[in-house]
Amino acid sequence: GNSVTQMEGPVTLSEEAFLTINCTYTATGYPSLFWYVQYPGEGLQLLLKATKADDKGSNKGFEATYRKETTSFHLEKGSVQVSDSAVYFCALKGGSEKLVFGKGTKLTVNP
Amino acid sequence: DVKVTQSSRYLVKRTGEKVFLECVQDMDHENMFWYRQDPGLGLRLIYFSYDVKMKEKGDIPEGYSVSREKKERFSLILESASTNQTSMYLCASSFASEQYFGPGTRLTVT
Numbered sequence: 001g002n003s004v005t006q007m008e009g010p011v012t013l014s015e016e017a018f019l020t021i022n023c024t025y026t027a028t029g030y031p032s033l034f035w036y037v038q039y040p041g042e043g044l045q046l047l048l049k050a051t052k053a054d055d056k057g058s059n060k061g062f063e064a065t066y067r068k069e070t071t072s073f074h075l076e077k078g079s080v081q082v083s084d085s086a087v088y089f090c091a092l093k094g095g096s097e098k099l100v101f102g103k104g105t106k107l108t109v110n111p
Numbered sequence: 112d113v114k115v116t117q118s119s120r121y122l123v124k125r126t127g128e129k130v131f132l133e134c135v136q137d138m139d140h141e142n143m144f145w146y147r148q149d150p151g152l153g154l155r156l157i158y159f160s161y162d163v164k165m166k167e168k169g170d171i172p173e174g175y176s177v178s179r180e181k182k183e184r185f186s187l188i189l190e191s192a193s194t195n196q197t198s199m200y201l202c203a204s205s206f207a208s209e210q211y212f213g214p215g216t217r218l219t220v221t
Contacts, residue, residue: 036212041214043115043201043203043213045212097159097208098169101154103153
C-alpha cells in the first residue's frame, strides 16, 4: 500500500539557518504530494503541494520538488524564522480522497 | 473563509462513558474525515464519509463509530471510552484533494 517516510525529529535550528526535512514515499501510480504544517495548539494547514513529477510547490519561502526518480518530496527553506517553529507533515494522495501522512517532524527555531 | 469547527477543544471523560465529538464545515464539501494524532505515530485515519449517510472505515476504526446525517456535520462516537482512546482528535473536510482541518479536540479518558 501507499506509505510516507519522513525524517524523525526533533529538528532544532538557529534563526536564518537552512532547513531540509526529508520525505520519501511508496505508491502505485501517480500520487499527489503535500506538506502540511501544524502550529502549536492548532489543526493542520496546507503549506504546499505538487500533483505531478517535477512540479515544485512553494509557499511562505518553503519549497518542495516532486522527484519521481527518487520518490522524494523534500521540504526546504533558505532562512528559517522563529515563527516557523511547528510540526511538519508530508502526505500523499493516491486514487481515493484519503491522505496518507508521515509521522511528522517537529521544528524548533531559536532566536 | 474556509472553516471547520469542532465542538470542544478539551474534553475529559470517564472510562465507559459514551462520547460524542462533533465536527461542522461550512464549505459544502462532500468528504469529511476523522483522525487521531498521537506522538510518534502521526495522523491515523479512523473513518471518513464521502456523502450524507455514507461512511468508510479508515485504518483504526475499532472502538469508534460515526454519523453523518447532514452534509455539514460529521460526528465521531466512542461507544464506551477507554484510556487508550486518550488522544488528539482532528476533523477535516476536503475539496479538490486539499483537506481543511479543524483545531482539534484533546480528549482525556480517566
